Amino acid sequence: MLRAAALLAAALLVASAAPPTVNDAVLAGAAAPATLAETGLFLDGGATRPNARVVPYGLATPLFSDHADKARFLYVPEGKTARYAGEGLLDIPVGSVLIKHFGFTRADGNLDLIETRLLVHQADGWKAWPYVWNADDSAATLKRAGARVAVTGHDGAGKPVALDWQVPNVNQCKGCHATGNTLVPIGPKARNLNHDFEGENNLTRLTRLGLLTGVPENAPRLPDWKDANESLERRARAYLDVNCGHCHKPDGPASNSGLFLTWETPSGPHIGIGKGPVAAGRGSGGRMVSIDPGHPDRSILTYRMESTEPGVMMPELGRTQPDEAGLALVRDWIAAMR
Amino acid sequence: MMRKALLAFLLVSASPAWARTIVVAPGDNDQEVLQTALIEAQPGDVIELGSGTFRLTNGLSLDVDNVTVRGAGPAASVLSFKGQTGAGEGLLVTSDRVLLTGFAVEDTKGDGIKAKGVDRITMDNLRVVWTRGPHKDNGAYGLYPVEATNVLVQNSEVVACSDAGVYVGQSENIVVRNNRVSFNVAGIEIENSKHADVYGNLAHHNTGGILVFDLPNLPKMGGHSTRIFSNTVVDNDTPNFAPPGNIVAEVPQGLGIMVMANENVEVSSNRIEGNRTAAVMVVSYVRPFEDASYNPLARNVRIFGNVLGRNGWDPKFPGGAELAAALGGGLPPVLWDGVTRFGDKPDDTTTTPASDAPMVSLGLTVAGTPPSKAQPAPVAPVGASAALAAVVLPADQPMP
Helix, strand or coil: CHHHHHHHHHHHHHHHHCCCCCCHHHHCCCCCCCEHHHHCCECCCCCCCECCCEEEECCCCCCCCCCCEEEEEEECCCCCCEECCCCCECECCCCCEEEEEEEEECCCCCEEEEEEEEEEEECCEEEEEEEEECCCCCCEEECCCCEEEEEEEECCCCCEEEEEEEECCHHHHHHHHEECCEECCCCCEHHHHCCEECCEEHHHHHHHCCCEECCCCCCCCCCCCCCCCCCHHHHHHHHHHHHCCCCCCCCCCCHHHCCCCCCCCCCCHHHCECCCCCCCHHHHCCCCECECCCCHHHEHHHHHHHCCCCCCCCCCCCCCCCCHHHHHHHHHHHHHCC | CHHHHHCEEEECCCCCCCCEEEEECCCCCHHHHHHHHHHHCCCCCEEEECCEEEECCCCEEECCCCCEEECCCCCCEEEECCCCCCCCEEEEECCCCEEEECCEEECCCCEEEEEECCEEEEEECCEEECCCCCCCCCCCEEEEEECCEEEEEECCEEECCCCEEEEEECCEEEEEECCEEECCCEEEEEECCEEEEEECCEEECCCEEEEEECCCCCCCCCCEEEEEECCEEECCCCCCCCCCCCHHHHCCCCEEEEEECCEEEEEECCEEECECCEEEEEECCCCCCCCCCCCCCCEEEEEECCEECCECCCCCCCCHHHHHHHCCCCCCCEEECCEEECCCCCCCHHHCCEECCCEEECCCEECCCCHHHCCCEEECCCCCCCCCCCCCCCCCCCCC
């Protein structure tokens, strides 16, 4: 009783003396909390108002997820900072959290939430915690085994589409987030953050707010894949890096294919040019090589991007719809190759 | 609540104190129940599949070391993926020291059971099948360990893969024994792998029975040291139904055993019969490639002591009929492309297979020369014998 009273007094003291803080103890725990609210990452149950040191960011070239809209945040605990570590992933300290809301924007401009995925950096590595929102977006609960959610989304033309939304289970998280056998973030690469988001460069904002250090002048940038001022080559390679490169890299889940679609891969067989399939099976679509320069319709890459059939479509996870705009870009890129 | 109702946790006295047996029975929420069991398993646990058909709607995955998934037998416990809407395979294993035994996987949209980047994986007494039979839209591989070490695939049956029934790729230290593979494009394929023993298998009614390949532009190349012995490779007669583009789409109908671009391969004591193209084919990789570290030649292949029935009476590759006619109506048991060099490299004297059975060389000399340029010539049989040591799996390889 005494202990409970003391805790209550302490809690009241905190509440009156300082704004509520993120619940670092919960985030460091072995078991994921049953609800997103318990993390304290947001000030409200609907997770629209980020807590202190929970900073929104955006990516120049994002992953396609059935046209869903996303809101991303980085939390770095007080007293710690992430470090710029080259153009790839930021070096994000233990205790930090990457937060990604998925949903479709309603007429009022707010996100109709489907799920929120956390990547929590604990002392023994990153942990993936998927949370699924209830019908009125007032609470999100943990779903370690994933879930299927009936969602009304839209297609590339904005037409409403009924989606069988798959919330990934924790193993499927690793299906994209594995490097070697270790779970790592994918999105917050410095080059993909080095862009304006809501009026300020992400890296500048994170630095200004004390979450990031070490950003050099003239840091490299990944192109915005929709930026018509960029070359077709750079736009297509940015798109492939973000949408495919997390698996198709030498230490990624698709390593055995020998097809490496990362930004760093030099042009040649490993990016798919003249490269035959290895374990594609029917995914080859009867085409002989991943990329046949000048011939998108003879390239396995476009065949698998067009498909919505499991066993054929790429990426394997995270979409049920084709990304027409991304496909058009990759087609144009291959068509222009000589 | 449903999950709790279907999962029973039992202590097994023979296992370490912390190991549990988690019993999962088919119900009306198989995907979530089974996937939850696979996620919540602890090292040492046994997940026991009950009898009946589990109806899966997505891929399953296991990422916990030292777990056994045991069914009530490959005819009794069936994982049906007919309603699968996602994932590239039925079951994906990414953890070490896993034993899969006694269940079936049916009608996956992609591969059957894949184990990637793992150590000490054992696949035993499994059945992987596409129930509609051979079809180009069937999954590529049935049992599919890749980038793995210490691989044991045994006592299993795989039917109707559009690529290979048992496919071991980019792996090391491999035993594939006593399996039955039929109506696949390739029955068993060892690709870009080192130290494999393939024995006691029955490969029949595939397009090709047993294949040993090495392909370019892959993270792991330089496949070598495979022994193919004491297998029954008969009546491989299924027309090739692989989607073009895949390397096995080039396997001619009616092939017994094929070695392509590999090194130190022994083919011995097999019974090979009823394969219309050839009993044994030894060839180089013929497609153009851009990879300085790749060797497209077949080197140090030894063929001896096989029991050879009727083979090679109707070779199903371009120019095969003309070749058979020129050789008096059929091919000798061993067909070699006669390729001894590639690019601007000198001749490699280890390319001539040592065969104690009659062999014909197509005399193509340089890798990539089209078969239309063939200058067939018989090669006299020579004595050949075993040189490779047996593959030894670690003492703690999971065993049923």
